[in-house]
Amino acid sequence: MKILVCISNVPDTTTKIKFKEGNKQIDDAGIQWIINPWDELALTRAIELKEDASNPIDEVCVINVGEAMCDATLRKALAIGADKAIRIDANPLDAYFVAGQIADYIKKTPYDIVLSGIESSDYNSSSVGGMLGEFLDWPAISSMTQLGFDGDELNIHRAIPGGNQILQLTPPFVGIVQKGIAKEPRIPAMRGIMMARKKPLEVLPAIELKALSQIVEFEQPQAKASCKMIDAEQLDELIHLLKSEAKVL
Amino acid sequence: MSVIAFAKNWEGKFKKSTYELVSYAKDLASRLNTQTLVLSIGEVDESELEKLALYGADRIISVNDSRLNVLSSRIYAEVISQFVRKEFATHILLSDNNSGKAISPRLSVKLQAGLAAAVLDVPKSLEPFVVKKQVFSGKAFAYVQIDSEKKILTLSKNSFGVKENPSTAAIEYFTPELKEDLFKIKVKSEESSDNKIILTDADIVVSAGRGMKSPDNWKPVEDFAAALGAAVACSRPVSDDGWRSHEEHVGQTGKVIAPNLYFAVGISGAIQHVAGVSRSKCIVAINTDPEAPIFSVADYGVVGDAMTVLPKLTEIVLNGE
Numbered sequence: 204m205k206i207l208v209c210i211s212n213v214p215d216t217t218t219k220i221k222f223k224e225g226n227k228q229i230d231d232a233g234i235q236w237i238i239n240p241w242d243e244l245a246l247t248r249a250i251e252l253k254e255d256a257s258n259p260i261d262e263v264c265v266i267n268v269g270e271a272m273c274d275a276t277l278r279k280a281l282a283i284g285a286d287k288a289i290r291i292d293a294n295p296l297d298a299y300f301v302a303g304q305i306a307d308y309i310k311k312t313p314y315d316i317v318l319s320g321i322e323s324s325d326y327n328s329s330s331v332g333g334m335l336g337e338f339l340d341w342p343a344i345s346s347m348t349q350l351g352f353d354g355d356e357l358n359i360h361r362a363i364p365g366g367n368q369i370l371q372l373t374p375p376f377v378g379i380v381q382k383g384i385a386k387e388p389r390i391p392a393m394r395g396i397m398m399a400r401k402k403p404l405e406v407l408p409a410i411e412l413k414a415l416s417q418i419v420e421f422e423q424p425q426a427k428a429s430c431k432m433i434d435a436e437q438l439d440e441l442i443h444l445l446k447s448e449a450k451v452l
Numbered sequence: 453m454s455v456i457a458f459a460k461n462w463e464g465k466f467k468k469s470t471y472e473l474v475s476y477a478k479d480l481a482s483r484l485n486t487q488t489l490v491l492s493i494g495e496v497d498e499s500e501l502e503k504l505a506l507y508g509a510d511r512i513i514s515v516n517d518s519r520l521n522v523l524s525s526r527i528y529a530e531v532i533s534q535f536v537r538k539e540f541a542t543h544i545l546l547s548d549n550n551s552g553k554a555i556s557p558r559l560s561v562k563l564q565a566g567l568a569a570a571v572l573d574v575p576k577s578l579e580p581f582v583v584k585k586q587v588f589s590g591k592a593f594a595y596v597q598i599d600s601e602k603k604i605l606t607l608s609k610n611s612f613g614v615k616e617n618p619s620t621a622a623i624e625y626f627t628p629e630l631k632e633d634l635f636k637i638k639v640k641s642e643e644s645s646d647n648k649i650i651l652t653d654a655d656i657v658v659s660a661g662r663g664m665k666s667p668d669n670w671k672p673v674e675d676f677a678a679a680l681g682a683a684v685a686c687s688r689p690v691s692d693d694g695w696r697s698h699e700e701h702v703g704q705t706g707k708v709i710a711p712n713l714y715f716a717v718g719i720s721g722a723i724q725h726v727a728g729v730s731r732s733k734c735i736v737a738i739n740t741d742p743e744a745p746i747f748s749v750a751d752y753g754v755v756g757d758a759m760t761v762l763p764k765l766t767e768i769v770l771n772g773e
Binding site (some may be wrong): 219222240299322324333344387419432438442 | 475529549553556558560569588589592597637638640642645708727730732733747750752754764
C-alpha cells in the first residue's frame, strides 16, 4: 500500500504577518517557512504506520504544488522520514488549482491513501482534501483523528461535533486529518537529514488548469482599544460591566 | 440566478448558525434582486422547516430521506449540486462548520464554482464578486475575488448575525437521484464525548492555560464554566502535555472560535493563541503577570491568581451579583 501526503508550505506559526505593494502581497522578508502543522501530523502518522512492519505500507511520498522555495520544506519532510518527494512546479493560485494538479498526478501514479491536513495555517480554506476526493471520485474522511490497521482492516476515527465516529471503508480514500492523528510532529534527526540528501525530489511541470478565485487584497486587523483593568478585590464590578457595558452576559 | 443556502440540521433541529446563514442568504439575494432558496437534507419535521421562513427563505426545499440523516460529504455534495443545476442557482452558501467545510470543496469541483471559505462580511462588490475572509487564522484578512459564474461561500459564525425577515414560504420536496455506490462509507459505531456544550457553538468559553500550574487545578475552571453555561477550552501547551484533551485546544493549530465572551485564564497570550480567539466579541484576561501579552488583546483584565479569582467569580455569578 502506498501513502501520499499533501504538503503545504506556510509561514512559521509565530510569524507576524505583514504585507507589501499596497497590501497586495505578503512581505516574505524574514519569514521562516515550515510544513503546515496539520500536514506535518499527517506525515508523522504515515511514517509511524510504515515503520511498524506488521502494517502493509510500502511507501510514503510527499507532494507539494509550489515554486522552488518549497524545496527546503520538502527536504525537511524527507528528513522526517518520507521516502520521496514530488513538487509540481507552479505558483499555487488557489485551492482548486492545487487540488487539480495533485489529482492529475495521482491519476497517473496511483496511491491507496492520500492524506492532507484539515486546513493550512495560511489561507484557512480547508479545501484541498475535499476537492481531491471529488476530482478522484473517492470518499474523503473529514476530521480524521485516528488511522491504523486492525489486521488487514483499517481502523479509522473521525471527529464529529460532540464525539467520534468509527468508520469502515476500503482504500482508495482521502483522509483529511485533524489534531490527534499523531501525538507530536516528528523532529528530523541528524541521520534523517543526511539521508534526505540522497532521497529523490522530483520536480514536475504543472498541467493547464484555470484557477477559480484569486486574492485581490489583504488587510491587517485593527488594533484593539485598551484593556480595562479591574481590581481583583472588586470582581462584582467585572460581572457588572460584562452585563451592562459589553452586554455579553 | 438565485441564492441557495444549505440548512444543516442536528438530529432534526436547526441551530442559530443555520438562521444566521439564512439571514445572510436573504441579504445577498436582495442585493442580487433574486430569490432565497433554503435546502434541508435529511429528515426534518415541517414545524422545524417552517422556522426558516422567519429569516427570509422565499422557498424551503426538503430532501426528506432517512438515508441522509447522517452527514456524508460526498452524498450531500451530490444532492446539493443536483438541486443547484435544476434551479440554475448561482450563489451557494454553507455555514463554516464541520459539515460546510466537508461539503463545500466537493461542491466546488462538481460545479466548477470558486469557493471562498470562512467569509466574514457581506460582499465588498458584486461585479466582480469580492468577499472578505479570514487568513492566517485571524492574524489578517483577505479579499477574495471569485471569477467563476457559480460561487460558493462558507460563512463564519457570528459574522453577520441572525436577522428576522418573515416570509410566507411553502415547503417543497426534492428527490435527488443517488447511486448506491455513494453509500460506501459505513459508520461502525459512535462515541460521544462528555462535553455537553460544543466548543465551536458556545456563546461563552472559559479557557485556561499553563498558569493553572497543574492538571489537578481545573475544578475552579469547570465550576466557573458550569455557572455561566460556558464551554471549557485550553491553550496549546496544556493539551500538548496531556493535561486536557486535544478537543479543548483553541488557537491557530487547534480550534478557531468566535464566542460572544472569552475568558483567558492563566494564558499568556502567544500570537498563535490569540489568532484562534481574536474574533471573540469580548475577551477577559485573568493573569498573575500584569505584563502578559494577553492584556493587549483583552477588553477587560484582572491581575490575580486564578485559584482565588475564579471561585469568587463563580460565587458572584451564582448569587446573581
